[in-house]
Every structure is written in structure tokens, then in C-alpha cells.
Amino acid sequence: MTxxxxxxxxxxxxxxxxxxxxxxGLGGGVVVVPALTLxxxxxxxxxxxxxxxxxxxxxxxxxxxxxxxGFSNIxxxxxxxxxTTLGAxxxxxxxxxxxxxxxxxxxGLVLVQAAYQSLFKGSHEEDPRVESDAxxxxxxxxxxxxxxxKAQEYGVRNVPGGSAMMFVAGTLSGLLGIGSGVIxxxxxxxxxxxxFKVSTTTxxxxxxxxxxxSAGLYLSRGYINPSVAMPVMLGVLSGAMLGSKVLVxxxxxxxxxxxGVVILALAIEMIVNxxxxxx
Amino acid sequence: xxxxxxxxxxxxxxxxxxxVAAATVLAGGVSYLVQLHSExxxxxxxxxxxxxIRTVPGILNSAAHLDSAGLIQLGLMLLIVxxxxxxxxxLVGFALERDRLYTVVxxxxxxxxxxxxxxxx
Numbered sequence: 001m002t003x004x005x006x007x008x009x010x011x012x013x014x015x016x017x018x019x020x021x022x023x024x025g026l027g028g029g030v031v032v033v034p035a036l037t038l039x040x041x042x043x044x045x046x047x048x049x050x051x052x053x054x055x056x057x058x059x060x061x062x063x064x065x066x067x068x069x070g071f072s073n074i075x076x077x078x079x080x081x082x083x084t085t086l087g088a089x090x091x092x093x094x095x096x097x098x099x100x101x102x103x104x105x106x107x108g109l110v111l112v113q114a115a116y117q118s119l120f121k122g123s124h125e126e127d128p129r130v131e132s133d134a135x136x137x138x139x140x141x142x143x144x145x146x147x148x149x150k151a152q153e154y155g156v157r158n159v160p161g162g163s164a165m166m167f168v169a170g171t172l173s174g175l176l177g178i179g180s181g182v183i184x185x186x187x188x189x190x191x192x193x194x195x196f197k198v199s200t201t202t203x204x205x206x207x208x209x210x211x212x213x214s215a216g217l218y219l220s221r222g223y224i225n226p227s228v229a230m231p232v233m234l235g236v237l238s239g240a241m242l243g244s245k246v247l248v249x250x251x252x253x254x255x256x257x258x259x260g261v262v263i264l265a266l267a268i269e270m271i272v273n274x275x276x277x278x279x
Numbered sequence: 280x281x282x283x284x285x286x287x288x289x290x291x292x293x294x295x296x297x298x299v300a301a302a303t304v305l306a307g308g309v310s311y312l313v314q315l316h317s318e319x320x321x322x323x324x325x326x327x328x329x330x331x332i333r334t335v336p337g338i339l340n341s342a343a344h345l346d347s348a349g350l351i352q353l354g355l356m357l358l359i360v361x362x363x364x365x366x367x368x369x370l371v372g373f374a375l376e377r378d379r380l381y382t383v384v385x386x387x388x389x390x391x392x393x394x395x396x397x398x399x400x
Contacts, residue, residue: 001319001320001321002316002317002318002319002320003311003312003315003316003317003318003319003320004312004316004317006320007308007312040322041321041322041323042322042323043322043323043324043325045325046322046325053355053358056358056359056361056362057297057358059362060293060296060297060358060361060362060365061297063290063293063365064290064291064293064294064297065290067286067287067289067290067293068286068287068290070283070286074285074286074289074369075381078366078369078381078384078385078388079381079384081388082384082387082388082391085388085391085392139380140378140380140381205365208361208362208365209362209365209366209388209392211362212359212360212362212363212392212396213391213392213395213396214395215359215396216359216395216396216397216398217395219333219352219355219356219359220333220334221327221333222325222326222327222328222332222333224332224352224355225322225328225332226307226311226332226347226348226351226352226355227311227320227348227351228322229351229355230304230307230308230311230351231308233300233301233304233354233355233358234301234304234305234308237297237301
């Protein structure tokens, strides 16, 4: 394959990755890693470096729109980011000390269940909005987000449960090399009863911060190859900017279906990797 | 300073940072493709590469010589810095709002982030 062909193919796939990543709050890694390794035969280390670039590009590319429109909640994101970072430190410590095959399979099965819920079950959005519990009130988590052009208030519950899940998200991402976005979205949506669009856009803020923390390490190890990362960055960025414009007006039901399909793909990836011993 | 105004400043900063990073990567990418578009590429075996693409001084030096790989890496470094800048902006904003809890929370995140970034480079 010539350099021009490689750039064009990777750029196009990355655009799709950025688009889906921005819509779901998962970052672009779910698409970028298998596309590079399976379809194009790129070494996993280059793919991991490119995936890291794609996560930051999704996060920062979509953020401008989400922040401006008032979807992402910086207080929630910043507070929970502490738990994720601490979890990531534990994950990095455990990496190489525990067997990850079984963990990958278990995590894959959990994701299958989450995908099923996202695709077929109703959501709390149809319920009357939740009232914040005492701790969430003290942390000033309640906010508003735009629904059909009007500011809709929302409350937040179960901060301890959500923080614990964020810790697990950080640990698993350190151990399994996956983005932590998927657990972040599920924790905010299911446990903390935060509206879906606020959950995905706040996750979108957090994954960029988490990824930036490990970027220095990947850069100095040479995982970030300029000719692989260049089309990934440009493609993901344009896809994410487009995705962020779509999310603002999209129906929540549609977003949940996209989210469900993407995490189902991730679940299959995890289970296959766990069984074949690649994780 | 209130949350709304803070968010619009942060949004503006992000957009500018991301566009500057993208323009830099694009410049490097165009120069790379003009020179090597029909070169065969194969990334199936990993090689870490030299200092000029792995260390901050190396990247700055090769970008200053308008080397295509150096420009791409410089743009990627700018991209990596945007989330850091976002946390720093939020910290300043919360401090101006005299919101002590979230000033401390943002400062904690910023310190952890910078510590893990700097330790590696």
C-alpha cells in the first residue's frame, strides 16, 4: 500500500470513528484500534498510540460545541475525574500482575448486558426528572441542559456508587487498554440518573483528560508514529465536529441505539480477545 | 464570572487550540505526502523511532526546520495540551467564582495530570 492510499483509507475510517465517538461519549478508539490492526495490519503499539490521539481529538473536537450548548457538566466531570485517575494508577500497578483473559471475557459479558438494556429497555428519561439527593446537592451537581431549545433542569443521585464505578473504569482501562468512556457513560446514565446527553458529553470531557495523562508516556515510547497518527487525528477531528453538531439535535432514543450497537461491537471484541489470549 | 461565561470562554479556547493543532498537523501531512505519496508503507513491525519524534526538544527542533514528521508531532503535542488547558481554565474560573470546593477539585486533577505527563517526558 502506498503512503497516499494508507492516509486516505485511515483518514476515512477515522472520520467514522470520530463521528461515533462524539455521539456516544466513548472516544474513537473502539473503531480505530481494530481498523488499524485487523484491516490494515498495523502493529498494536502504533494502533494504541493512534487510539490515544483519537480519544483526545474526539474529546477536544466535540467539546467546543458541547460546552457552548451547555450539555457537559464540568463540576460532575471534574469531581469524578479524580476517582478515574486514582483507578488508572491502580490499573497501571496491577497490569502484568493479574491475568486479564478472564477479566476481558467477564467485562465483555457485562457490556453485552449493557448493550441489551440500551437497545431494548426504556430509560429514566421518560420518567419525571429525578430530585438530587443530599450529597449531589452539596456538590452542586444539578444543572440544566437544552431540550428543544428550552433549559431543562435535572438532578443527580448516588454519587458514592458513581464514584466507585469511575474508579473501576480507570482500573479496567489501565488493565485492558480500553478507553474508560463506556463505563463512565453507564455509571452516569444508569447509577446517577443523569440525562443521557449530559452523560455522554460529560464522559466526552473526562476521556480527554484521562487520555492526556498517559499521552506523555506513549509519546516518549514512540507509540505515536507521525504518518499513522496524522490521518487519524485529522479524520477523527472532522468526524467529531460533525458528530457533535448531530448530537445537539438528535433524539435520545436514536443516540441510545447507536450507543448500544457500538458497545455490542466492543463486547464482542473484548470476548474474542479474551478467548484468543490477545489481552 | 459565572458558569455560563466560564463555559463560553473555555469553548472558545478549545476551538482555537484544536484548529491550530489541526492546521499544524495538516501542514506536516501535506508536506509528507507531497514528498512520499507513492512510497510503499508497512507498519506491521514496531520501531520506536528517533528523538526527533519522541521527545519535546527533538520535536520542537525538527518542527523548527519544517520537517514534515516534526510538524505533525508538534501539532499532536498541541492537541495533547488542549485537555490540560481546559482543566487549567476551569481551575481559574472556579477560583474567580470563589468556589473553594471546585477550585481544590480542579487543582487536584491538574496536579495529577501534569505529574503523569511530565514524569514520562
